[in-house]
Amino acid sequence: MGRPRKFSEQDVLATARQQFNETGYHGTSVDDLSRATGLSKGSLYGAFGDKEALFLRIFEEYCASSDEGAAARLEGPEDQALDRLRAWLTSPDGHTGQPGCLLAKATAELASENHAVATRSLAAYEILLDSCRQLVEQAQRAGHLDPAADAEALGGLILTTHRGLEALAKAGVDAKTRNRIADAAIDSIALPVS
Numbered sequence: 380m381g382r383p384r385k386f387s388e389q390d391v392l393a394t395a396r397q398q399f400n401e402t403g404y405h406g407t408s409v410d411d412l413s414r415a416t417g418l419s420k421g422s423l424y425g426a427f428g429d430k431e432a433l434f435l436r437i438f439e440e441y442c443a444s445s446d447e448g449a450a451a452r453l454e455g456p457e458d459q460a461l462d463r464l465r466a467w468l469t470s471p472d473g474h475t476g477q478p479g480c481l482l483a484k485a486t487a488e489l490a491s492e493n494h495a496v497a498t499r500s501l502a503a504y505e506i507l508l509d510s511c512r513q514l515v516e517q518a519q520r521a522g523h524l525d526p527a528a529d530a531e532a533l534g535g536l537i538l539t540t541h542r543g544l545e546a547l548a549k550a551g552v553d554a555k556t557r558n559r560i561a562d563a564a565i566d567s568i569a570l571p572v573s
Contacts, residue, residue, distance in 0.1 A: 388426065391416045395427075396437045400481055403488050404434055434485075435495055441481045442503040449510035453517075460517035461524065461569060468541055468561035470554040480545050504538075511537045515568075523569055533568055540564045 398415045399407050409430050413420050427433040452463050482503055490497040511534030518524040524533070544557050 386416075386418060386422075386426075391418060391423075391426070392437055392440065395433055396441065396481065399434060399437060400484065403484065404430075405488065431493075438481065438485055438496060438499060442499050445482055445503050446506045449506050453510055453513055456521075457517040458521040458523070460514045460521060461565060464511070464514050464518070464537055465561065465565045468537070468544060468564060469558050470544075470548065470561075480542075483542060483545060507538050508534055511535070518569075525568075525570060528568070536568070537564065 394416045395412055398411055402411065407430070409420055409423065412418075412423060412430065412433070416423065418426070423433065427436065452467060455463060482500060485496050486500040486504075490500050508531075512531050513534075515524060515528075515530040515533045515537070519526045519528070519530060540561070544561060547557055547560075548554075
């Protein structure tokens with residue numbers, strides 16, 4: 380029987396995720412992960428497998444969290460659906476650049492070469508698209524959006540805006556500017572308040 384682990388698996392995963400987020404998959408070596416987590420290479424391999432296995436576990440957990448967030452946004456009164464979409468696009472005051480979305484980063488870096496990443500990325504984006512479509516439909520039923528508008532296309536527009544705002548945050552565009560863009564995106568599809 381092996382010795383009990385003297386580290387928190389979740390802490391190690393969080394630290395490794397931060398490292399992958401900062402330097403990308405290809406830019407992160409096992410030595411980098413060992414330094415960041417404080418674990419020897421042997422301990423990392425013993426607990427998580429090779430670098431790819433560790434990354435895929437982190438990526439799956441990240442995507443599962445994204446899926447849960449998408450489902451949570453669907454909860455609530457239909458007359459607040461547009462507000463929930465706006466809140467999803469909006470950054471907290473004073474929020475500066477962020478590490479960025481691991482889903483977006485992994486898709487850009489790995490989807491063309493790693494089938495597991497490509498498959499999970501597509502599934503996560505399909506869930507995000509569907510949740511945005513459902514929120515648009517809720518807002519349509521509540522009378523806040525044109526009921527004849529293409530809910531799927533509007534949901535896609537909102538998801539695309541969200542991804543673009545994340546890229547702007549990563550580039551250092553200030554929260555006030557990003558929030559003006561978020562408001563413009565929602566206001567451009569909303570029916571005028573009578």
